[in-house]
Amino acid sequence: VNERATMSEIPAGNADNGAKLFKQKCAQCHTVQAGGAHMTGPNLHGLWGRTSGQAPGYAYTKANKLAAINWNEKTLFDYLLNPKKYIPGTKMAFAGLKSPQERADIIEYLKKETTA
Numbered sequence: 001v002n003e004r005a006t007m008s009e010i011p012a013g014n015a016d017n018g019a020k021l022f023k024q025k026c027a028q029c030h031t032v033q034a035g036g037a038h039m040t041g042p043n044l045h046g047l048w049g050r051t052s053g054q055a056p057g058y059a060y061t062k063a064n065k066l067a068a069i070n071w072n073e074k075t076l077f078d079y080l081l082n083p084k085k086y087i088p089g090t091k092m093a094f095a096g097l098k099s100p101q102e103r104a105d106i107i108e109y110l111k112k113e114t115t116a
Contacts, residue, residue: 010077011101013108021106025097032113041092045114047071052087063089076110077103 022032029041036043042058049072053065067087069075079086080103082096097103 009100010073010107011104013101013104013106013111015105015108015112018105018107018109019113021102022109025094026106029092029094032110044110047076047110047114061089061091063087064091073107073111076107080106 022030029039031037031039031043032045033043034045036045038055038058042055042060044055046055049070052067052069052071053060064087069079069087077100080097083090083092083094084096097106
């Protein structure tokens, strides 16, 4: 069974909704602002187009470094469904988001908040 989405399967995201979801589900471990601190998870500013395991100053698992995933809307959509399945060996404890709309909303928020 192919669990990877095609771009046409990703719903349009709502950044305002994504901000609320990020605060509820992601902000305990991640920051988004430029120069923001790493927490349990890495700061996500500059995420788009970056290769997994490459945020400077964050101690990634070998699995994240070796996965060599280029982060974009599609790869993040798939990753957020089930991070441990997408990158076996990741230390990200988040179980994932089953809702395609919630994933799209968080992605839309991240597109707005993590770019220069």
